[in-house]
Amino acid sequence: MTGPPAGLRYDVRRTSVRVVTLDDRGNVLLFLTVDPVDPSVGTWWELPGGGREPGESVAGTAVRELAEEAGLVVAPEAVGPATWRRTTTYRRRGRRVLQDELVVPVRVPGAAPEPVRDGRTPEELEEYVGHRWWRPADVAASRERFFPGRLPELLGPFLAGTAIEEPFERWS
DSSP, X not given: OXXXXXXXXXXXXXXXXXXXXXXXXXXXXXXXXXXXXXXXXXXXXXXXXXXXXXXXXXXXXXXXXXXHHHOOOOOGGGBOOOOEEEEEEEEETTEEEEEEEEEEEEEOSSXXXXXXXXXXXXXXXXXXXXXXXXXXXXXXXXXXXXXXXXXXXXXXXXXXXOOEEOOOXXXX
């Protein structure tokens, strides 16, 4: 992973796992997201995922985050390898976050299963205002805003098995 620029100030640093969740049709689950503290940021589409707990495996984080954020239950064996690595910084809820991310693929059964909100944190209930199962080609062609920011460009190569070491991204 390409590290942050020298002197970057941040409030929180963490390691996160992002999940490219694929249904039986090969569509990808994305959450429509807002910053409830700063509505001027607008909306964006975001991969499910979140912070890795101490001692937790990458697969364990992916399994837990999918269950919490979408109510999708998968076995750790369903989590593919973390072949996309990145470091990013963004502002959310008035704090600057510096995040080392590992991106993994997971296949879930069914066509566009409806996410369940029951396991979400209070913050996620405020931030996730919608969802959509996107065709990868539609992500690539979209002019919408995404997190990761280069998702439209990198999703296809990631799904094709390309290992990605993404340069540092200052998302916001």
